[in-house]
Amino acid sequence: MLSSSAYQILNILTPQHRCAFVRRFVRHIVLYLVLLVLVLQIPEMMLPYYWSIDQLNLKMEHIEEQAFRYDTYFFGSSLTHSQIQPILFDSLFQSTDSYNLGVNGMRPPESFYVVNHFLKHWPEQQQLKYVFLEVVDVKPMDSNNQHSLRIRGTMSLDKLWYNTRHYYHEKDFQSIFSSYKVFIYSVFKYQMLNDMKKYLLRGKSDKKENRLIQKIQQQKGFLAMRDRKGVKKNLGHQLVWDVLDNKRLLDELNKNSLLLNQGKIKGKINPIYIQELQSINKKVLKLGGQLILLIPSRLSQNTLSHVESLHEIPCINLSNPSQYPNFYKMEYCSNPGHLNHLGSLEYTSALVKNMQELNLK
């Protein structure tokens, strides 16, 4: 086949030739893009699955350094990270060596992504006892969080498939669109390569100098929320508390949680969410462990309905205000959404009590 320039010189470029050349050009571009995408995946292969989640990074690096010696893990959001004290849990429950893997803002499907990868990398020779998974609602994929490195770094085909099915059931097409957008960004490592490079180049020594990180490690992944009393009014407008408003908000949370727990408000059930929890349960059982679902102190609407339909998985519900009124009192709270240090003692103790009542083998 002559080159297109040669055809032009000879002036014999027919529409068929032209189409053939355009097709050939497009074919080459597609081939190049495929190759580029494959090459782009190489740096990610050199990184751990949790590289883009800062808080999880330091916890997982510690666990790997300790060669997965802990047998019990807590997964969830800040409601886990700042409310479950593994040292207290172990001393009360007596048969575990636990670690808090909670990360601020880690809700499903991110927590599903993390748990699935964690179980995939679990060394089979190690004993796994309990995996606690905080169950809260899946948030819509809005425009604010789709630009974060964290959401791109944890995007995978599995997660995309989950998001598609989950949001389809919710008829949330905006979130499906956003998920695909994030997936494409993630495939092309858009605004990620530089961070990947930084991650690969960074040393680990600075951790020893960071007192906050040291504190988290000493407390086995737990860090209490700053106490409300410690916040001074003159520190800036963002830290000033409006006590009255805060109380009103707590009352409202209290009221809603009560209604939900009494079954007076029914949430919607998403079968995809149920299937995912069942799948995680199977994986944990395969490794000889036990999955326990944990409804935290702040309950979202659909969670209870989901858990109620999962009879095979044990569940602990710490969200009932009539059962745990302290979780809704000002002195136990750091802010309307989270408990303070005192609250976390109460919360962990309640968790242990529930565990003992469950009487799992």
Added chain:
Amino acid sequence: MLFNSIEYILFLPLVFLLYWWIQKEKFKLQNLLILIASYVFYGWWDYRFLSLVIISTCLDYFIGLQLNQQQEKHIRKRWLLLSIIGNLSILVGFKYFNFFTDSFIALLSLFGMEADPITLNIILPIGISFYTFQTMSYTIDVYERRIKPTSSWVSFACYVAFFPQLVAGPIERARNLLPQFHKPRAFDYRQAIDGLRQILWGFFKKIVIADNLLIYYQHLYYEPGLHDGSFILFLCLMSSIMIYADFSGYSDIAIGSARLFGFKLQQNFAFPFFSRTMTEFWKRWHKSLFGWLLYYVYRPLQGNKENRSESKTRRNLLIIFILSGFWHGAAWGFIIWGILHSLILILERIMEWDKKIVGFPEKYKKLPHTKDMLGFIYTSSIFFSIGIFFNDIPMFRFIEIIQDIFIGILNNPLEQINHLGMSQVEMALVFLYLGFMFLMEWFNRNHLHGLEQIHHNKVIRWSIYLLLSLSIIEYFGTAKTFVYYQF
């Protein structure tokens, strides 16, 4: 729409596929598509300013037709004047109004008179200097009967608003670009592939080099007394390279994009840092603007051969460089920049360097000759030194910067590099990319762009493409505007 944005990366293939999907014989339909795409491209930034492009287009299209119909010289001259006044009014109104009023008030204050500032908060429409010069070239050429006016408004509108070169050039003369809209374009596989290579090279220069060097440019104009003299000179050097990488990168993307659609735009930068004199440098830097100024200002001013004299030539050089400075921005810094460059050129004329050193550095040599090397250092030094004035900051700031140069001029500039807040690894990587850019441009100095000839081995060639793409993706995303958009 910025070239270095996701929008453009989606926009370009979409327009490309639609364009070639339309049959070659229906090239008028292709023109219409280009026009719509160009208006979308421009309107993406601010659709309101599309009206200026359309007004400019309609004005010159109509005047072009009138110029053709009229035979009497004085009437034709009036039409030409109308076109020039119309175009320059738009340009002055949007670009130079504040400058003139501020300068006038400053002048009055020198004589102890006060005037109320009437500076308006006028937004500068992007690319106004580029398309205004382009439309003016059309009417002047029609007036001079170098070209015939087009009867097709769509073709003319495409010529004015052709999206690859609408906002920052190359400034095409009607003689070159307009006829390309009048005939069918055939898809040329090799041209298209090389166009893509040129786009890739442009992105590399813009995103990897220029965006990373932007911090040097910003630091140059930071508060006074912050840096040693040696470091300021280092910043000047890096800023000059930044401006080069930014603008030539833009031009490469523009020319490469046009080639995908079967259009040939003129080369805008012919590797100017490989020039041995400033006279040679200005034949290689922003060729389309200086070509325009030479063709439409310098030559008419020079007049017939009989009337030419050295003093007249020097005066004309001064004029076109002042105009060039003024074209770049409505600020005294740009005007001083133009004057200083014209003085250097006049000096080279006196020393007859412009006659002694001609032609490109030896074509087949792998490494430059020592004499050539000295020439490169000379031109680069002149360019980066005068480059200090290439900004619209107030005059007293230039004086402060120049004063600062003489403090600690002998200190090691690299010791202060941590002022920029970049890690050493990041810095080393940027310098590595910089070295690669100059190396590639040196080996391609006789070609259109730095990536035209790479290696005959396909694996090596594709590996280089992939490495370039990876480096682009690494820094892509924080879409920084092109420096020349403001002009």
